[in-house]
Amino acid sequence: MPGGTTVVSRRRLLGTAGAAGAGALVVGAGAGAAGAAAVRGRPEPLTSLGSASAPFHGAHQAGIVQPAQAHGHLAAFDLAPGTDRRAAAALLRRWSAIAADMMAGRQAQDDTSGVALDAGPSSLTVTFGFGRSFFDRTGLADKRPAALEPLPAFTGDALDARRSEGDLWVQIGADDALVAFHALRLLQKKAGDTARLRWQMNGFNRTPGATAHPMTGRNLMGQIDGTNNPKPSDADFADRVFVPEDHKGADAWMAGGSYAVVRRIRMLLDTWDHLSLERQEKVIGRRQSDGAPLSGGTETTPVDLDKVDRDGALAIAGDAHIRVASPATNRGAAMLRRAFSYHDGFRDDGAPDAGLLFIAWQADPMKGFVPVQRKLDRGDGLSRFLRHEASGLYAVPGGCEKGEYVGQRLLED
């Protein structure tokens, strides 16, 4: 977690916070430094947001607590028929080495392509997970976590099986598009004959530095999204997001890990756009302009679900998204949402094929995504503007130390 904090503060300092003032500072300082460097005939050091990095090694994998980056790639791979545990272990070792190098801003071994040359690590994170089917394929069914039970069917689902699940899952995020693409390409190349790409999705967020001061990001409906996420500073953050370090049993290898629920949620933007701003805000329960709850205050003011207006109506409607999704109405069920928006062109009817690559992180999907989505499925005013088109549930093991690879405790113990 300390690594995550470093990235946030560095990124805010370098990329977002006080962009105008900081920019002036960099130009001023840079002009002098560049001049001096030019005189000495050596290149200027990297001082842009490209130099921000997240640690590959540690108790947890990177890509969970770090802020979601500007560019994201999600990919699932299926093991080739006959692939055994040793071959899977070799793959995870190769993949971990690439991730460790690139996240530190180094060129990966044997990489001569030059695609990511000149850029720094750009906050790259690479996160690996195992799907339910991985365990049967590799003879490890006895180590499969109970938490990987298939998600229940929801009435609003319109899932495409070919873009769902998969033996292995990779999440890539970076603030530079070339760095993110290159990580994906190297991992796909190094999968070799061991694993074949099953599906792949591309996403994005606002670029750090685009706003004058640090702000919660917006989604493609225009809402500030992510406000009421659990915060690393919350006393119960680790309990909600990570499997306890002292976790015992057949899936003890998941200690320090987390479960990722991935949903490709298409937004029916043309229908949504027909609503007045007032109606849109009622559907969510927050103001569009600044994300303040309709019960009053600013973005960060605690939501008052009991508040009634002068006419006796609930300030936050009975079917408002934030009411139905709130831990307060779900017996405390909570998850860390870390999403990317996506846009895959336009459909035959002219509507954008766009929405949210929703990723929810939790210590146990039965105490996070599942109960909340059950409730949303029944009574969320937002759900008629959404289509869940793909789904995956992955066991994301804890991080590894130097000399180890992600998943080693599962694959070698």
Ligand SMILES: C=CC1=C(C)c2cc3[nH]c(cc4nc(cc5[nH]c(cc1n2)c(C)c5CCC(=O)O)C(CCC(=O)O)=C4C)c(C)c3C=C
């Ligand atoms: C099953 C969980 C959830 C799904 C699926 C989901 C989809 C979804 N949400 C938005 C937009 C917003 N969601 C907001 C809050 C919010 N959403 C969930 C859960 C799911 N959302 C939770 C637990 C919460 C927090 C509730 C609370 O405690 O107040 C918000 C408000 C801002 C915020 O707190 O993040 C917005 C906006 C979209 C567009 C979407 C599917 C595409």
Ligand SMILES: [Fe+2]
């Ligand atoms: Fe939501």
